[in-house]
Structure formats: structure tokens, C-alpha cells
Amino acid sequence: MLKYVIKRILLMILTFLVIMTMCFVLIKLLPLPAVKEQGRDVQLVLQRREAMGYNKPILTQYMLYWRHILLYGDFGVGEQLYVGQEVTGIMLTKIPYSIVVNLYSILIAIPLGLFLGIYAALKKNKWQDHVVSTVVMLFYSVPSYVYAFLVQYILCFKTGWFPLTAASREVAGFFSWTMFRSMVPAVVSLAFGTIASLTRFTRAELAEVLTGDYLLLARTKGLTRNQAITRHAMRNAMVPILPMILGEFIGILGGSLIIESIFSIPGIGNLYVTSIQVRDYNFFMADTFFYTLLGLVAGLVVDLSYGFIDPRIKMGQR
Amino acid sequence: MDTKKLNLTNIPKEKFALAGEDRRITDTKFETKPVGYFKDAFNRFKKNKSSLVAAIIILLLFLYALIVPFFSNYNVNFRDGYYKMLLPKSKIFSFLGWDGCSWYTVSQAGYDSYSAIGYEYGSSAVRKVEEPIVEEGTGKTYYKIYLDSYEKVGFAYVDLTEDEFEALKDYQNRTGIQVCYPIPENYKMSYQSVANSANLWYKLADTSSTTTGAALNHDADGNPIFENNYIVKESQTYGRYDSLRIAGDDGGKNGKSWYVYSIKNQTGYRVRVLYSAYYKYKNGFEANHLFGTNQHGQDIFVCLAVGARLSFLLAIAVSILNFFIGVSYGSVEGYYGGAIDLILERISDILSSVPFIVVATLFQLHLANKVGAVPSLLFAFVLTGWIGIAHRVRTQFYRFKNSEYVLAARTLGARDSRLIFRHVLPNSLGTIITGTVLIIPGVIFSESMLTYLGIVNLETSGLTSIGTMLSNGQAYLSTYPHIIAFPAVFISLLEISFNLFGNGLRDAFNPSLRGAEE
Numbered sequence: 001m002l003k004y005v006i007k008r009i010l011l012m013i014l015t016f017l018v019i020m021t022m023c024f025v026l027i028k029l030l031p032l033p034a035v036k037e038q039g040r041d042v043q044l045v046l047q048r049r050e051a052m053g054y055n056k057p058i059l060t061q062y063m064l065y066w067r068h069i070l071l072y073g074d075f076g077v078g079e080q081l082y083v084g085q086e087v088t089g090i091m092l093t094k095i096p097y098s099i100v101v102n103l104y105s106i107l108i109a110i111p112l113g114l115f116l117g118i119y120a121a122l123k124k125n126k127w128q129d130h131v132v133s134t135v136v137m138l139f140y141s142v143p144s145y146v147y148a149f150l151v152q153y154i155l156c157f158k159t160g161w162f163p164l165t166a167a168s169r170e171v172a173g174f175f176s177w178t179m180f181r182s183m184v185p186a187v188v189s190l191a192f193g194t195i196a197s198l199t200r201f202t203r204a205e206l207a208e209v210l211t212g213d214y215l216l217l218a219r220t221k222g223l224t225r226n227q228a229i230t231r232h233a234m235r236n237a238m239v240p241i242l243p244m245i246l247g248e249f250i251g252i253l254g255g256s257l258i259i260e261s262i263f264s265i266p267g268i269g270n271l272y273v274t275s276i277q278v279r280d281y282n283f284f285m286a287d288t289f290f291y292t293l294l295g296l297v298a299g300l301v302v303d304l305s306y307g308f309i310d311p312r313i314k315m316g317q318r
Numbered sequence: 319m320d321t322k323k324l325n326l327t328n329i330p331k332e333k334f335a336l337a338g339e340d341r342r343i344t345d346t347k348f349e350t351k352p353v354g355y356f357k358d359a360f361n362r363f364k365k366n367k368s369s370l371v372a373a374i375i376i377l378l379l380f381l382y383a384l385i386v387p388f389f390s391n392y393n394v395n396f397r398d399g400y401y402k403m404l405l406p407k408s409k410i411f412s413f414l415g416w417d418g419c420s421w422y423t424v425s426q427a428g429y430d431s432y433s434a435i436g437y438e439y440g441s442s443a444v445r446k447v448e449e450p451i452v453e454e455g456t457g458k459t460y461y462k463i464y465l466d467s468y469e470k471v472g473f474a475y476v477d478l479t480e481d482e483f484e485a486l487k488d489y490q491n492r493t494g495i496q497v498c499y500p501i502p503e504n505y506k507m508s509y510q511s512v513a514n515s516a517n518l519w520y521k522l523a524d525t526s527s528t529t530t531g532a533a534l535n536h537d538a539d540g541n542p543i544f545e546n547n548y549i550v551k552e553s554q555t556y557g558r559y560d561s562l563r564i565a566g567d568d569g570g571k572n573g574k575s576w577y578v579y580s581i582k583n584q585t586g587y588r589v590r591v592l593y594s595a596y597y598k599y600k601n602g603f604e605a606n607h608l609f610g611t612n613q614h615g616q617d618i619f620v621c622l623a624v625g626a627r628l629s630f631l632l633a634i635a636v637s638i639l640n641f642f643i644g645v646s647y648g649s650v651e652g653y654y655g656g657a658i659d660l661i662l663e664r665i666s667d668i669l670s671s672v673p674f675i676v677v678a679t680l681f682q683l684h685l686a687n688k689v690g691a692v693p694s695l696l697f698a699f700v701l702t703g704w705i706g707i708a709h710r711v712r713t714q715f716y717r718f719k720n721s722e723y724v725l726a727a728r729t730l731g732a733r734d735s736r737l738i739f740r741h742v743l744p745n746s747l748g749t750i751i752t753g754t755v756l757i758i759p760g761v762i763f764s765e766s767m768l769t770y771l772g773i774v775n776l777e778t779s780g781l782t783s784i785g786t787m788l789s790n791g792q793a794y795l796s797t798y799p800h801i802i803a804f805p806a807v808f809i810s811l812l813e814i815s816f817n818l819f820g821n822g823l824r825d826a827f828n829p830s831l832r833g834a835e836e
Contacts, residue, residue: 015667015668015671016671018668019668019671019672022672023676023680026680026683026684027680029684030683137814137817137818138814140817141759141813141814141817142813142814143763143766143767143809143810143813145767145788146806146810149792149795149802149806150806152795153795153796153799156796157795157796257675257767257771258767261771276675276679276773277771277772279683288673288676291673291675291676292671292672292673292676295671295673
């Protein structure tokens with residue numbers, strides 16, 4: 001087991017290095033964007049470029065780049081966006097927004113999704129199941145931005161119940177009522193998608209488990225339906241569901257590109273989109289670093305969690 | 319003995335004879351027609367009503383995207399400075415409220431100025447009025463009016479060159495359609511409350527202010543009484559206007575004062591035109607926008623079709639390329655296994671770990687200038703898109719490559735390519751086809767997302783994309799929701815249909831469901 005985990009981690013690091021190297025080289029092949037004139041910041045940016053070895057061979061630059069990241073956690077300074085400010089610092093101020101929005105949304109979505117999924121599976125092929133499945137199919141298919149527009153139109157414009165943009169941390173704390181209220185539209189829009197996919201997944205898993213022979217056996221030996229479902233069916237159905245929920249929890253760090261854009265939440269996803277739009281390569285690289293690492297770690301944790309959740313699954317065996 | 323040795327490789331034909339020729343054959347020929355794999359799948363697909371409906375919807379949407387740009391009066395490059403943000407209007411379905419009108423609440427001045435539009439030619443931009451509301455305290459009156467967004471544009475001042483002016487007069491004389499209307503006294507002032515001041519042709523209550531269009535007199539009910547305020551000159555051909563005149567312009571009391579229809583300026587003539595008539599004169603057809611227009615005056619019906627066509631073509635190209643790459647890659651991986659599989663799996667692992675948005679951005683930054691935005695987006699989709707299909711194919715190969723029938727074929731001397739393409743691959747065709755089809759909605763969604771976020775810009779001459787339309791419309795979500803609604807509804811309908819269609823396809827191709835229909 002331990003050997004397998006170490007092997008997976010090493011493979012992950014290798015994959016990560018390859019991806020980052022490719023991105024680094026591809027970004028370095030592009031012409032350097034001119035620095036906008038903004039007083040002494042320009043000098044600062046130019047000095048930092050010099051320090052990062054911008055005139056030296058690409059291999060030296062690459063070494064310097066990793067050295068700065070590993071030793072000082074330094075991704076350079078903003079060149080088009082937040083000119084002259086540390087990329088790492090800016091990113092650290094952005095991540096909490098993404099975490100808060102996503103946290104609220106999955107705290108709503110996970111219980112609801114699980115409940116609906118279980119309900120639909122237990123009522124399989126009855127009208128309740130059809131209703132839930134149809135609604136879930138709609139929300140699963142419709143692109144997230146469409147119901148984000150709808151939510152924005154109804155909650156922000158038509159009724160005016162919620163403000164259009166997220167509150168800033170200077171005005172209100174992250175877990176204050178003002179912040180929560182300003183984030184409700186985004187939270188709702190994010191939750192729809194998660195609820196839909198979780199319901200779908202839970203229903204499919206539980207419905208499959210419910211047809212198992214051991215459930216018939218459990219009923220035959222005298223368990224009530226409720227006992228059989230909670231003690232046997234649920235526990236087995238949870239094996240693939242729990243890793244999925246775990247993945248959602250890791251995913252809250254990454255935020256959402258499109259929802260953050262629509263509701264102007266100053267999170268990490270919004271920063272990523274803006275950095276691409278204005279061609280700030282330092283931010284782009286740092287964000288890519290973050291997202292790639294997040295994706296790899298989430299994948300690894302989800303894979304490994306199967307082994308911990310279900311002792312029958314032996315890791316690393318073919 | 320050696321002379322009797324048989325030449326077994328070359329037995330003459332006549333040495334053969336049919337055995338048991340006189341035996342009676344008791345089994346009869348099949349009465350039924352043979353059902354092939356695809357026919358069978360199609361039969362099963364037909365039974366799934368929702369998928370069938372979804373397939374028809376997809377087909378209709380596809381035809382819409384394909385055909386509309388060829389038969390419409392408009393194209394993506396068509397923009398109109400006055401007919402902006404027009405509401406959807408359909409001649410056939412106008413009774414359903416699809417009539418290009420909407421309710422507004424306006425002040426007295428707004429009510430006056432909107433009522434005045436169209437008054438000169440016996441029509442009105444205000445289609446319906448509800449009982450006025452008098453605000454308590456201030457005593458101001460507000461009207462709820464049902465305003466025609468086309469008619470609301472009313473009149474406009476246009477600057478024509480000498481030749482253009484002659485052509486316009488000629489058109490008027492030839493067809494008898496009144497395009498030019500008399501110019502009012504207050505044509506030099508710019509009024510902010512009305513879209514363009516060419517509509518203020520009547521006597522105003524307050525000529526010094528530039529913010530109100532209130533009429534001079536009102537009747538007892540508060541309705542404006544319009545009195546024209548046209549410039550009058552003692553020459554019938556002032557501004558070299560010698561064409562149609564409106565009714566009542568007969569030379570005044572002494573047969574000496576006529577309205578002014580054009581004023582000379584540096585480049586030619588400034589004329590006050592009825593915009594709907596001028597539009598028809600200029601373009602040859604009347605303005606009719608089934609889905610309305612956006613803030614640039616582009617026709618949404620055509621833009622959506624053009625954007626959807628681009629999405630469809632991109633998605634279909636991506637899925638075809640992914641199909642070929644995925645199938646060959648997965649076959650090689652799955653069939654040969656071992657070290658080849660290990661290396662190829664590593665490569666696809668690494669590729670699939672790159673966030674798609676990074677791939678799209680890098681391709682855009684590197685290739686968009688060289689090969690164009692659309693091909694570079696295509697490459698970005700293909701770079702990682704085939705991995706899913708390759709994975710499916712690989713799994714299928716691992717399942718089937720050691721089965722007895724493959725072993726039998728191999729024993730008979732079949733080559734690798736024959737084993738792959740004739741024996742193993744057809745087994746996994748169902749899941750591959752389903753996977754390939756389901757790439758299409760994914761690509762359409764990702765493409766609209768990337769263009770919406772502005773990471774990829776596909777808007778060049780004659781092209782647009784659904785994502786661009788969505789981001790255009792977002793600024794007007796509160797005031798003109800129709801700009802964003804049509805692309806959003808289109809893409810939702812498409813995604814829902816594709817999901818249903820994909821489900822049906824999966825069930826149809828999955829032989830384990832055979833005979834298990836409810």
C-alpha cells in the first residue's frame with residue numbers, strides 16, 4: 001500500500017514537472033509584452049525581469065524560475081495586472097473568496113444532492129423518480145452560465161433582493177452576513193450543477209446496489225427494508241460517492257472560472273481569466289501551477305481514498 | 319508408389335463431387351430479413367421516444383444553423399445605428415406578444431414625445447396606454463405605455479451628398495413613398511430624453527431646456543395636443559427640394575410659405591427622414607427581426623445561426639478527428655499492451671492532466687496569428703479530446719483480445735491489422751460511436767465558454783460565436799434580456815437534446831439491454 005502511494009506521488013510529481021516545463025517553454029517562446037508606464041513600477045518590473053534572468057538562456061531562466069518558487073514561493077511580480085505587486089501575495093488574497101463561495105455552495109449541494117439521489121433511487125420508476133430525474137437531467141444539461149444568467153436576472157434585477165457584485169473583504173468579514181448575502185446568487189448558481197451531478201451519480205449507484213443479491217439475502221434473513229437499505233445498500237453505494245464528495249471539497253480551492261466572472265467575485269478563477277485577457281504571463285504561470293497541482297492532487301486523493309473507504313479494494317493490484 | 323502421389327495443392331475441379339445430394343433438407347429458409355448491428359441499434363433507438371424527439375430537435379437546430387444564413391436579408395456584418403436593441407417581432411405570431419413591443423413607465427414629457435412619433439403620418443409608437451398614475455406628493459403624472467420598439471425610432475436626420483439626395487428624391491417621385499419630412503425649428507438642439515431630436519417636430523412647452531419633450535398644450539385628460547413647428551420659407555424649392563410634400567403643405571395662406579425638407583451643409587444636404595421608409599429605400603426590405611437586434615444593431619436571428627453553424631462545424635470536426643486519433647491510439651495501446659501500453663498511457667496521462675483552459679490559451683497565443691483563431695481552437699480541442707475515446711477503445715481491447723474467436727482468427731493466420739479492425743474493433747463500435755457523438759455537446763459548451771470569457775475571440779468579419787453573443791448581451795441583461803435569452807435558450811436546448819440523444823444512443827448500442835425492454 002505504502003509503496004503504491006509513493007509510486008503514485010512520484011508519478012504525479014513527474015507529470016506536474018512535465019506540464020510545467022511545457023508551459024514554461026511555450027510562454028517563453030512568446031514575445032515579452034511591453035510594460036505599461038506607471039511610474040516607478042516599470043523600473044521594478046524591469047529589475048525583476050533582470051533578476052529572473054530574462055536575457056540569459058532559457059535553461060538558466062528555467063532553473064531560476066524553480067529556484068525562486070521552491071526557495072521563496074516567488075512567482076514574480078504582476079506586469080500587466082497589479083503592476084509591481086507580488087503574484088503570490090495577490091493570489092493568496094484571491095483564494096479565500098473562491099473558497100467561501102464554493103464552501104457555501106457545496107454545503108448546500110451535498111446534503112441536497114445526496115437526499116434527492118437516495119430518494120429517487122428508492123422510488124425508482126415511480127413518478128417521484130421521474131420528476132427528480134427529469135429536473136436533474138435539465139440542470140445537468142443546461143450550461144452553468146445559462147442558469148447563472150437566469151439567477152442574476154431574477155434575484156438581482158427583477159426582485160432586487162441581492163446585490164449584483166460580491167462584497168469586498170475590507171467591508172465585511174468572509175463569514176459575515178453581508179458577505180453571504182452578496183454571494184447568494186453565485187452560490188445558488190454553483191450549487192445547481194453540483195446538486196444535479198451528485199443526484200444523478202447517487203441515484204445510479206444506489207439503484208444498482210439495490211438490485212444486488214446480498215440485499216435480497218438481507219431481506220430474506222429478516223431485516224426490515226430500512227435496515228437493509230441503511231446497513232447494506234447505503235454503505236456499499238457510498239464507496240464511489242464519498243471519493244466524489246472528497247473531490248468536490250478539494251475543488252473548492254479552485255473556484256469557478258465562469259461563475260466568478262458573471263458575478264464579479266474577485267476569486268482565483270476570475271484572476272485567471274483576467275490574466276489571460278490582459279496577457280500577464282506571470283499570473284498565468286502561477287495560476288496554471290496552482291490549477292494543475294490542484295487537479296493532480298484531487299485526482300490522486302480521490303483514487304487513493306477508495307482504498308481507505310473500502311477495505312476490500314486493494315490498491316496497486318491489477 | 320511415387321507415381322501415385324497426389325498433388326494436393328492442385329486438385330482438378332472435376333475430381334470434386336457433391337456429397338449427399340439426394341438427402342432431403344428439412345430446415346427451411348428464414349422468412350425474416352436479417353437484422354444487422356446498426357439496423358438492430360436503430361430499431362431499439364426508435365423505441366426510445368424522448369431520444370427520438372431529441373434527435374429531431376438537434377436536426378432542426380442544425381438545419382436552422384445551416385440554412386438561415388443563406389436565406390436571410392441580414393448577415394453578421396449588417397449593423398444599423400438606429401435599429402439597435404429592437405425587440406423580437408414576428409409577423410405571423412404577433413398576437414402572442416411577439417410583436418416587438420414592451421411596456422414602459424414614462425413621465426408626462428416622455429409620454430408626449432413618444433406619442434408624437436408617428437403622429438405625422440397617422441400612426442403612433444405608443445400602441446396602448448393604461449390609466450395614468452398620479453404620484454402622491456409631487457403630483458407628477460406617470461403613464462404606462464406599450465411601446466413599439468421599431469416605431470419608436472421614428473425620424474432621423476441624415477446627411478446626404480448631392481448625388482444621394484438626388485437619388486432619394488428620384489425614389490420618392492418614382493414610388494410615391496414619402497421618405498423626407500419637414501424639418502422642425504428645434505432641429506439644432508440635442509434632446510437627451512428622446513433617442514434622436516428629429517422626433518421633436520411639435521411645439522414644445524420649454525424650448526430652452528434640452529431635457530424634456532413635453533408638448534406645449536394638453537387637453538383635459540392630459541393628452542398632448544400637437545401643433546407642428548416646422549420651419550417655413552417663402553420658396554418652394556428651398557434646399558433644392560422638389561419632390562413629394564406632406565399633406566397640408568400647400569404654400570400656406572398666401573401661397574408663399576412652404577415647409578423646409580432639406581438644409582444645405584458642407585458636404586451636401588441634411589434631410590429629416592422617416593427612418594423605417596429610409597431603411598427600406600436603403601436596404602430594399604423592411605426591418606423585421608425575428609429575434610430582435612443587439613446593441614450594435616445586428617440581427618440576432620442570423621448571428622445566432624452563424625454562431626451555431628461555427629459551433630456545429632467545429633464540434634463535428636473535433637469529434638471526427640478525435641474518433642480517428644482515439645481509435646488508432648487506443649487500438650495500439652490495447653492490442654500490443656506491455657511496454658508500448660505503459661509508455662503511451664503515461665503520455666495520455668500527462669496530456670489529460672493539463673487543464674483545458676491552459677491548452678486553449680497557449681494554442682491561442684501561439685497559433686491564432688499564424689493559422690487563425692478557429693483552427694487553433696480546433697487543435698486545442700483535439701490535443702486532449704481524443705483521450706477519452708482512446709481509453710474506451712483500450713478497455714475494449716483488453717476485454718476481447720484474448721477471447722477464443724480472436725485466438726481462432728490468429729491461428730488461421732490473420733494479420734495484426736485484420737485482427738484489430740475486423741475482429742476486435744467492431745465489438746467496441748457502439749461505445750465508441752456514443753463517445754464520439756457526445757464529444758459534440760462538450761465542444762459546443764467549451765467553445766461558448768471560452769468565447770464568453772473572452773479567452774478566445776472568434777469574432778472576425780462575417781463570423782460570430784454564441785459565447786460572444788452571450789457576453790455582448792450580459793451588459794443588457796436587466797434592460798434588454800432578449801439579447802442574451804435567445805443564444806442561452808438555443809444552447810440549453812441543444813445541450814439537453816444532445817444529452818437525451820446520447821442516452822438513447824448508449825442504450826441502443828449496448829447489446830446487454832437486448833430483449834430487456836420494458
